[in-house]
Amino acid sequence: PFTKVAKEIGNPIFANMVAVGLIAAIFRINRQIPLEYTRKHFFAKGEKIILGNITAIKRGYELASDLIKKESVAQLSIPVPDPKQNIKEEIILNGAEAVSLGAISGGCNFISAYPMSPSTGVLTFLSQHAKEFNIITEQAEDEISAINMALGAWYAGARGMVTTSGGGFALMQEGVSLAGMLESPIVIHLAQRPGPATGLPTRTEQGDLELALYSGHGDFPRMIYAPGGIQDLFYLTQRAFNLADKYQIPVFILTDE
Template sequence: MKDSVSVLIGGKAGQGIASIETLLTKGFKRAGFYTFSTKEFMSRIRGGSNTTLIRISKRPVNAPVFKVDIFVPLDTDSYYHALERISQETFLIAKKGDFECDCTLYDHDLPSLAKSIGSPIVSNTIAAALVFGMLGCDLGILKEIVSELYQDEMLEINLRALDIGAQLAEDNGNCRYCIEPNPISRKAGDFFLSGTEGVGFGSIAGGCNFICSYPMSPSTGVLTFLAKQSRTFGICVEQAEDEIAAFQMGLGAWYSGGRAITTTSGGGFALMGEGLSLSGITETPMVVYLAQRPGPATGLPTRTEQGDLELSIYSGHGEFPRIVLAPGDPKECFELTRMAFDLADQYQIPVIILSDQYLADSYFHIERFEIGSRQPVSRIVKTDAEYKRYCLSDNGISPRGIPGYGEGLVLVDSDEHTEEGLITESMSVRNEQNGKRLQKINLIFDEAIVPEVEGEGDIIVLGWGSTKHIIKEAVERIGDERVSIIHFSWVHPLSESQLTPLREDKTIVVVENNATGQFAKLLRLHGIRVDHQILKSDGLSFFVDELSKKLASALKEIR
């Protein structure tokens, strides 16, 4: 009996892959399995070869695997697209003669079966019921879910499709991959969240009341999520004409007392560089959600990569403090996004949340955590007639007023300015104001999240952002007691407290989803020795089985 089972669904955009994902992930969770799903898709509205991977287990699994146990290709192209992921142990659900493989074939013509009940579009529902039944799960769960999703004629035809799929499963018998469910995973309070939803809920918890963005994959999900929640939570939503305008509108919202976020990817963030610098000199808070995809230029718009770390740290001309956060799962997406609003407000700086397509579009089984009743703290002050927006202070933070709240005049300017906010070319004032802004970095260091060290081994496998759970499971598979894990979610600025564990006499292996090892370069700038790097930049995330092999190979060199 296997510890976990992986199911791969392949097909064209428009064939209902997302519907199968919804049915199976909801169904498996209700049946008592820990569930994870991720997807890779081409940059087109219809057609192409797209896949969704679903993993179920009796223990928590929150990472993808390359080799699959059950494969349902809804068209020929998707079969050949995923051919390398099939082994002799794979169960293939397809019409005999359509494909040639050495795996176990369940000979079923799903499109013809769907047409036989009057709707060719429900072949995906038949497939979902067949897979569900193959793994010994109760069809009643899927019927319950379908009843929640559809009404009238569509409900009736989908229920008939479920019956057909269940009968096929019964005729074939349970496959050898049946695993026992875990009643713990049925906990009603557990969450099944994507990274996108984590950032969306975190924005709401952080007091966001304005989002302005220009749609750009893979960040657009946060824009549409908050748009759907806008009436409930009082969020003003604006789709800007471009990324430059989106950022500037966000600054305007913060200047006038709002709490704003903008969402983008690498190409859009490149256009925001001037606005980022404006945030720096005017000391106006701003929160940016940067969901990475492979570049340069348009690159691979719907794929994943960790290629924009340096962009997020160094973009924007001039020197000014900023914070870059890189969550590793939806729980961290929630917590760090809420934190981003608080940090931006407290230190009057831009804060960047660095995600990627893999994390944004993957769904994780997250054990219930307390959101808490903490309300966002507003640090806006009521001004008096003598108010100085940029008055010098012991810690570099000036009281932040907004227009119309008090008697003071709130002046901000992109030129260097006096304490009152008036343009100046005085060298002494320049030194005072620049020093004031940079002084805040010392306070920000105290906020830095110190990564936990998992394990006591002398070989540290280190990652940041979305590689978190992939590294964790890969290391568990290897089972080498010499290995410990460190994951960074606060990636800039790096404090000495974060780096202390890395200054010990240990071997460091850095895993990154990019071609040049950007975080390893950052560590070296801080005097940390990096012994080995494992890099990947083909547009896909690491897979657990892939990474475990690469780690095992690296460990042999270290012996």
């Protein structure tokens, strides 16, 4: 239906803006908000393009209204901040950013990793802000090197973290054992994804608790955090660094969707 409506407006390319209008209506967003934003966003494109996109959004609202009346979709009540209000104290974060900021707050000045979704966001965020916070970031050749680099960083007096996901963490088992034997602190961010092996790289799950709990061979203490939300991610990651340092143990941060 989006393409059909867009063709009626004059160009099938407007289909995505019809969808924007429909979704905004379902979420009860004041239609002036997307209309004003559209005018600003397409200002340089000329009045014809602006009017086409605005018309598409309005048709999306009308389409949503028809669907709601037919009870084909439910209308949601989501609080939307007034754009005129001062909302500077509101922070929009995703999980990777919350872990990263918590790590910075915990004194993290070294991170190593071999990229593996969905953990890579932590490495990229800290890499982007490495100069601001004096953080050494290292993309290792594999996960074995990554965990050993982080252990070496702690041994040299830094506060290091390694970030990985299921299949990558499977390669880190000997490094976890080494941390236990050395009584070396280390913070391990384990972004859980469905397995086994490669599994589902673009999905998440809560399946790695026992993997973290029993990782490595031999009996040695460890600490595992499984944050339940964005705020928890920040504070528990910060705490992970302090407790790893205090008790000289591996501390895990398990994240999921």
